[in-house]
Amino acid sequence: MTRSWTGPRVAPYLFILPNMLLFGAFTIWPAINGFNISLYDSDNGRTFRYVGTENYAEIVSSAEFWRVARLTVVFVIGLVVLTTVAATALALLLNAQRRGRGALRAAYFVPFLVSPVVVGLIWNLALERQNGLVNTALQAVGLGAPGWLLDGGLAMGVIIVVGLWTQVGFYALIVLAGLQGIDRGLYEAARIDGAGTWQQLRLITLPLLRPTTLVVVILATIHAFQAFDYIYTLTGGGPLGATTLIVQFIYESSFESPIRYGLASAAGVVLFVVVFGVTALNYLVGRRQEAV
Amino acid sequence: MVLERAVPAPPTGAPPRRWTSIGEQPPAPAAVVRATVLVAGALFVLAPIVWAVLSSFKTATELAQRPPTLIPQNPTGANYVEALTAFDFGHYFLNSTLVTVLATLLTLAVNAMAAYALAKYNFRGRDTLFLVTLATIMIPLQVIFLPVYQVVTSLGLVNTLWGMIIPAAATPTGVFLLRQYMLSLPDDLIEAARIDGAGEFRIFLRIILPLCRPALAVVAIFSVIWRWNDFLWPLIIAQDESVYTLPVALARFSGQLVVPFHLVLAMSVLSIVPVVVLFLLLQRQIIAGIAQTGFK
Numbered sequence: 041m042t043r044s045w046t047g048p049r050v051a052p053y054l055f056i057l058p059n060m061l062l063f064g065a066f067t068i069w070p071a072i073n074g075f076n077i078s079l080y081d082s083d084n085g086r087t088f089r090y091v092g093t094e095n096y097a098e099i100v101s102s103a104e105f106w107r108v109a110r111l112t113v114v115f116v117i118g119l120v121v122l123t124t125v126a127a128t129a130l131a132l133l134l135n136a137q138r139r140g141r142g143a144l145r146a147a148y149f150v151p152f153l154v155s156p157v158v159v160g161l162i163w164n165l166a167l168e169r170q171n172g173l174v175n176t177a178l179q180a181v182g183l184g185a186p187g188w189l190l191d192g193g194l195a196m197g198v199i200i201v202v203g204l205w206t207q208v209g210f211y212a213l214i215v216l217a218g219l220q221g222i223d224r225g226l227y228e229a230a231r232i233d234g235a236g237t238w239q240q241l242r243l244i245t246l247p248l249l250r251p252t253t254l255v256v257v258i259l260a261t262i263h264a265f266q267a268f269d270y271i272y273t274l275t276g277g278g279p280l281g282a283t284t285l286i287v288q289f290i291y292e293s294s295f296e297s298p299i300r301y302g303l304a305s306a307a308g309v310v311l312f313v314v315v316f317g318v319t320a321l322n323y324l325v326g327r328r329q330e331a332v
Numbered sequence: 333m334v335l336e337r338a339v340p341a342p343p344t345g346a347p348p349r350r351w352t353s354i355g356e357q358p359p360a361p362a363a364v365v366r367a368t369v370l371v372a373g374a375l376f377v378l379a380p381i382v383w384a385v386l387s388s389f390k391t392a393t394e395l396a397q398r399p400p401t402l403i404p405q406n407p408t409g410a411n412y413v414e415a416l417t418a419f420d421f422g423h424y425f426l427n428s429t430l431v432t433v434l435a436t437l438l439t440l441a442v443n444a445m446a447a448y449a450l451a452k453y454n455f456r457g458r459d460t461l462f463l464v465t466l467a468t469i470m471i472p473l474q475v476i477f478l479p480v481y482q483v484v485t486s487l488g489l490v491n492t493l494w495g496m497i498i499p500a501a502a503t504p505t506g507v508f509l510l511r512q513y514m515l516s517l518p519d520d521l522i523e524a525a526r527i528d529g530a531g532e533f534r535i536f537l538r539i540i541l542p543l544c545r546p547a548l549a550v551v552a553i554f555s556v557i558w559r560w561n562d563f564l565w566p567l568i569i570a571q572d573e574s575v576y577t578l579p580v581a582l583a584r585f586s587g588q589l590v591v592p593f594h595l596v597l598a599m600s601v602l603s604i605v606p607v608v609v610l611f612l613l614l615q616r617q618i619i620a621g622i623a624q625t626g627f628k
Binding site: 164 | 593
């Protein structure tokens with residue numbers, strides 16, 4: 041038997057080659073190169089000078105970086121906790137609901153389909169102080185008209201809630217799939233033993249849902265660390281930097297004067313290490329709880 | 333006497349109500365609360381979108397009016413006409429469509445081939461390549477866009493639609509999802525085709541791809557959602573107005589000193605329509621796809 045270049049021995053390499061070329065050129069090589077760039081300083085993006093770990097030292101001692109990092113932590117924790125709780129609650133309600141479940145599920149999913157840029161634009165208009173949907177509704181029931189995007193604390197709350205709005209339907213679908221994987225017989229046995237709805241939830245549903253919850257927490261964490269687009273069009277990072285998160289910090293250092301490629305790359309490396317660390321921690325803690 | 337006892341006592345007060353649409357039993361209070369919460373929540377979630385759609389049919393003066401109106405007083409499609417003609421949004425719409433369609437086709441081709449190699453062949457380095465593929469999920473674009481930008485520059489793709497299409501084409505989630513699906517296909521099919529003398533690529537094209545249609549559909553839909561809505565990367569690549577995609581154009585226009593809100597609203601609504609229609613048409617496959625993989 042002849043082994044041509046299209047034979048089963050060579051074919052797999054040819055099949056995987058295009059994908060690996062793209063991954064190599066646009067993900068793996070840039071990742072390595074990004075670390076390399078973080079060791080250089082550039083004169084507004086022109087000449088490069090090797091500075092070793094100076095960029096990292098500058099980041100660690102920069103008040104601006106720590107401010108942005110602190111805001112990012114508040115945002116990530118707030119969004120991940122809210123998303124996980126809300127998606128679980130929504131999935132439990134949807135799972136129990138028979139009539140109109142498909143339509144309700146679709147309704148909650150629609151915001152996930154809207155471009156993050158448009159999400160930012162729509163909410164920017166909806167939260168407009170005088171004329172927006174939200175304050176008009178609040179005033180109609182006799183409540184005040186806060187400047188949602190003008191107060192730093194409120195604006196942080198707004199970007200968390202809008203983030204929740206865009207993704208809760210997507211995560212609820214994942215939780216729904218997890219719920220449907222739970223053996224129905226367990227509930228019947230529990231009912232015979234006299235367990236009420238609340239006890240069934242606490243003793244059967246939530247423990248058996250833990251692997252799904254872990255997936256939701258991990259994905260939501262990665263997404264939250266990467267959030268940029270809708271914040272960029274909703275608040276632009278303001279007011280006075282109150283919603284400037286680390287990704288925007290990296291974006292501005294890379295593309296807005298003064299351009300600091302090395303500093304931006306160092307911040308990128310730090311972000312990657314943090315995301316990797318948090319994901320690994322989530323995974324390990326989640327797995328340990330499962331083992332108990 | 334016995335008979336009398338068997339007949340149930342007539343209800344006192346009002347006769348029992350019948351919820352004919354649900355059945356003989358009146359709904360439990362908990363079910364009513366649940367349905368109310370779900371419907372009210374859905375209305376809250378959809379309210380900003382519905383409001384934006386309604387507002388896109390208002391004139392610029394009505395948009396600025398105080399107190400604001402909910403339903404447009406004189407509904408007009410003028411915003412759409414003006415946005416598409418005077419502001420060249422039709423061109424951005426076309427750019428978005430081109431990028432979305434071409435990138436999705438490329439993603440499907442490249443990911444399906446890689447997934448097939450990983451699922452159905454035993455070759456040196458397979459497990460390493462699979463792990464490398466999975467690990468790239470952990471590397472977000474935001475962290476590496478600067479060096480990616482350098483690569484794209486050196487290839488001469490800055491300021492071109494190809495610069496938006498090619499770099500994002502190889503997606504780890506796509507490879508993973510397709511590989512999982514292909515693992516479930518029987519190896520005998522491939523063996524039989526080989527005995528019949530079919531070449532490896534022919535087997536992939538004629539046997540594997542048609543069988544993978546459901547998984548390909550899910551990858552295609554997610555690719556369309558991502559590419560259509562993608563912002564950060566096109567924002568970096570598109571420096572010239574002629575290659576703006578919709579999200580880039582919308583962000584640029586809303587960043588102006590005097591924002592033409594009536595036009596921005598019309599275009600925002602227009603940008604939502606294709607993906608929502610696609611979702612509603614293919615809802616079943618999308619949900620099954622998410623359920624099958626957990627989108628891990």
